Amino acid sequence: MTKQEKNEVIDLLKGKFAQYDNFYITDTESLTVAQIGKLRNHCFNKQVEMKVAKNTLIKKALESIDAEKYAGVFDSLHKVTALMFSDNPKEPAVILSGFRKENNGTKPELKAAFINGDVFVGDDQLKNLTQIKTKNELIGEVIGLLQSPIQRVLGALQNKENAAPEAEQAATEETPAAEAPAESATEEAPKAEAPATDAAAEDSNTEPAQDAPAAEEKPAAE
Numbered sequence: 571m572t573k574q575e576k577n578e579v580i581d582l583l584k585g586k587f588a589q590y591d592n593f594y595i596t597d598t599e600s601l602t603v604a605q606i607g608k609l610r611n612h613c614f615n616k617q618v619e620m621k622v623a624k625n626t627l628i629k630k631a632l633e634s635i636d637a638e639k640y641a642g643v644f645d646s647l648h649k650v651t652a653l654m655f656s657d658n659p660k661e662p663a664v665i666l667s668g669f670r671k672e673n674n675g676t677k678p679e680l681k682a683a684f685i686n687g688d689v690f691v692g693d694d695q696l697k698n699l700t701q702i703k704t705k706n707e708l709i710g711e712v713i714g715l716l717q718s719p720i721q722r723v724l725g726a727l728q729n730k731e732n733a734a735p736e737a738e739q740a741a742t743e744e745t746p747a748a749e750a751p752a753e754s755a756t757e758e759a760p761k762a763e764a765p766a767t768d769a770a771a772e773d774s775n776t777e778p779a780q781d782a783p784a785a786e787e788k789p790a791a792e
Contacts, residue, residue: 579623583631583653586621587640590655591686594662595643596678598622599650609652609678612665619655628653642689646682659685663699 571579587593598606606622613620625647632640654662666678676693683690683699690699 576627579627580631580634583621583623583628584635586619586653586655587631587635590619590657592656592659592662593684594654594656594666594680595628595646595682595684596652596654596666597649597681598652598678600677605673606652609665609669612669613654613662616661616665617656617658618662618665621653621655623651623653625649625651639687640684642691643682643684646691648681651681652678660700660702663696663702667696667700 598609601609610620612618628651629644629647632643654665656662663680663683666680669678670676680693680696680699681691683695685699685702
């Protein structure tokens with residue numbers, strides 16, 4: 571590889587490191603050409619870019635961007651290296667894990683992963699990386715937490731609205747029963763007054779009978 575070709579590879583890698591916040595460093599040394607092609611297809615289907623490059627060129631590309639920022643991955647640049655770039659922080663881990671199960675092997679081996687500024691070193695980190703929450707998943711969880719109290723309040727209001735018509739209906743049904751005795755009392759009142767009218771009539775008939783003898787006794791005294 572000429573110096574110009576090396577510089578072209580370095581520039582290409584610099585563009586990828588600047589474009590993606592997440593990349594995986596994997597060991598593909600023991601994979602066959604056919605397996606490498608199959609792995610590339612898996613990456614392509616999941617919108618993950620895979621690049622195979624020499625470790626020295628990878629290191630130079632990272633150092634030219636920010637040597638301090640990427641210092642944690644330099645020790646992982648050995649043997650044959652394939653880089654996996656992705657906007658989704660866990661997608662490369664899912665691809666690697668699925669590829670291993672499909673081929674009943676332990677390759678590609680994860681050497682390191684750079685996820686949003688954090689460095690994960692070692693193949694034992696692969697399982698943890700498959701469980702990383704993506705940005706959209708985290709946003710969904712936050713929205714769910716925010717909506718939960720609102721849903722409880724709306725549920726309480728809805729129950730209250732449903733209970734109000736039932737209470738009004740129950741009150742409406744009970745009102746005629748409460749007024750019934752008052753109507754009965756009104757109907758019975760004339761019956762109670764009837765004897766009093768008869769007694770008055772009897773008193774008026776009795777008074778003239780008492781006055782009659784007094785008028786007859788006046789001539790006898792003369």
